[in-house]
Amino acid sequence: xxxxxxxxxxxxxxxxxxxxxxxxxxxxxxxxxxxxxxxxxxxxxxxxxxxxxxxxxxxxxxxxxxxxxxxxxxxxxxxxxxxxxxxxxxxxxxxxxxxxxxxxxxxxxxxxxxxxxxxxxxxxxxxxxxxxxxxxxxxxxxxxxxxxxxxxxxxxxxxxxxxxxxxxxxxxxxxxxxxxxxxxxxxxxxxxxxxxxxxxxxxxxxxxxxxxxxxxxxxxxxxxxxxxxxxxxxxxxxxxxxxxxxxxxxxxxxxxxxxxxxxxxxxxxxxxxxxxxxxxxxxxxxxxxxxxxxxxxxxxxxxxxxxxxxxxxxxxxxxxxxxxxxxxxxxxxxxxxxxxxxxxxxxxxxxxxxxxxxxxxxxxxxxxxxxxxxxxxxxxxxxxxxxxxxxxxxxxxxxxxxxxxxxxxxxxxxxxxxxxxx
Numbered sequence: 001x002x003x004x005x006x007x008x009x010x011x012x013x014x015x016x017x018x019x020x021x022x023x024x025x026x027x028x029x030x031x032x033x034x035x036x037x038x039x040x041x042x043x044x045x046x047x048x049x050x051x052x053x054x055x056x057x058x059x060x061x062x063x064x065x066x067x068x069x070x071x072x073x074x075x076x077x078x079x080x081x082x083x084x085x086x087x088x089x090x091x092x093x094x095x096x097x098x099x100x101x102x103x104x105x106x107x108x109x110x111x112x113x114x115x116x117x118x119x120x121x122x123x124x125x126x127x128x129x130x131x132x133x134x135x136x137x138x139x140x141x142x143x144x145x146x147x148x149x150x151x152x153x154x155x156x157x158x159x160x161x162x163x164x165x166x167x168x169x170x171x172x173x174x175x176x177x178x179x180x181x182x183x184x185x186x187x188x189x190x191x192x193x194x195x196x197x198x199x200x201x202x203x204x205x206x207x208x209x210x211x212x213x214x215x216x217x218x219x220x221x222x223x224x225x226x227x228x229x230x231x232x233x234x235x236x237x238x239x240x241x242x243x244x245x246x247x248x249x250x251x252x253x254x255x256x257x258x259x260x261x262x263x264x265x266x267x268x269x270x271x272x273x274x275x276x277x278x279x280x281x282x283x284x285x286x287x288x289x290x291x292x293x294x295x296x297x298x299x300x301x302x303x304x305x306x307x308x309x310x311x312x313x314x315x316x317x318x319x320x321x322x323x324x325x326x327x328x329x330x331x332x333x334x335x336x337x338x339x340x341x342x343x344x345x346x347x348x349x350x351x352x353x354x355x356x357x358x359x360x361x362x363x364x365x366x367x368x369x370x371x372x373x374x375x376x377x378x379x380x381x382x383x384x385x386x387x388x389x390x391x392x393x394x395x396x397x398x399x400x401x402x403x404x405x406x407x408x409x410x411x412x413x414x415x416x417x418x419x420x421x422x
Contacts, residue, residue: 005023005050008049012029017036017078019035020036022038022039023040024041036068037068037070038061039067040065041065044060049082054376055294056293061368062368062372064368072340072371111231119201124357125354128350128353128366131343131350132346133181134152136182136186138159139180139181140158140180141275141328142154142155142157142332151338155183159187162244162273163188164418165392166240167271168192168194169194170193170194172194172195173236174238174242175196175241176242177229179199179209180200180244181205185222190216196221196222197238198223199224199228199229199232200224200226203226234264237267238267240271241273242273243272243273243274244273245275248276249302252306255311262320268397271392271394272392272395273391274315275391278307279308279386281384281387305386308327315393319395319396320394321395322393324390324416325390329381329384329386329387333378333382340378347367354366
């Protein structure tokens with residue numbers, strides 16, 4: 001243990017921000033005037049810090065075994081310096097590990113499990129999310145088209161970016177898979193005149209969007225349904241489909257079925273945009289250094305990170321042609337920092353909201369988890385451990401899966417100018 005503490009003290013001295021660590025017995029290591037202090041109440045968490053298992057330290061903070069003093073930006077700068085290895089590469093990728101990962105994915109992503117996982121996260125507390133999201137409650141990567149944009153403007157820019165890529169037009173039938181609190185669904189209806197259908201597994205989100213539809217007089221042209229994408233009935237196909245921040249919940253084992261369903265729901269010649277978190281530079285189903293386990297336990301149970309190359313492979317196998325892919329990774333880092341800063345500025349209100357819903361002890365635990373989740377995710381996108389891809393695909397006029405010849409040229413434009421033109 002003495003050698004471990006000596007190593008830790010040397011690493012603390014080399015950090016980009018002054019940090020102190022208080023041992024269970026009261027001894028303090030590190031900076032005398034720290035920006036961040038971690039007060040450890042047990043040795044296991046201290047060993048995790050010394051060995052670079054940052055996710056396990058985060059779990060100890062959530063559980064109250066480590067007390068945190070300081071801001072999230074300083075904490076993440078220190079955490080990055082304390083990592084002993086790259087979390088994105090901290091996994092074995094042999095055939096047996098891939099088999100186990102697929103078996104777990106098949107077991108986890110059933111209709112019942114997926115509904116419970118979504119409700120665990122999104123039905124936490126509407127009032128809590130309202131404290132740090134923008135007014136539209138857009139809970140996905142913003143688009144900082146202009147560096148001067150604030151969060152709300154960047155989220156509106158993202159909504160319009162998606163609608164432009166999809167070339168939405170009045171009267172088209174538009175499906176939003178995983179419609180959240182209705183930001184894209186309502187934007188598409190009000191600004192592009194589409195007939196819009198959204199689906200969600202969150203009871204809170206469903207009720208919220210139903211209220212907005214009624215308040216804005218959009219009944220008959222906009223609808224929100226409480227159902228899984230696998231339960232959408234066959235019928236008149238949609239002209240355009242979007243899936244934003246949802247396919248992270250699908251799982252590797254279900255990815256083929258997911259895109260097969262999209263293909264079935266989309267008319268020939270129709271466009272689909274898939275916007276979601278992917279693995280970073282390395283194809284890794286879960287971040288290492290304990291970070292993936294932290295997210296699984298406290299934030300997104302059942303979530304899986306899939307590399308963009310694997311996503312595009314499954315998309316192609318389903319008969320969808322990828323026509324445009326854009327990586328918005330730095331945009332998500334900035335979005336997450338905006339959310340983190342907004343939450344940090346409202347900590348007393350967040351504590352009261354969560355205590356009213358969950359009780360003070362559990363509410364404080366949730367708040368600690370979300371503080372670490374938002375800032376830690378921002379760090380992950382900054383470092384390239386995760387990415388965010390928008391993948392635009394077309395269902396060809398023919399059926400590639402059965403060998404039928406598609407048309408010589410779809411109506412997708414020859415250049416990307418249409419996305420950016422006023």
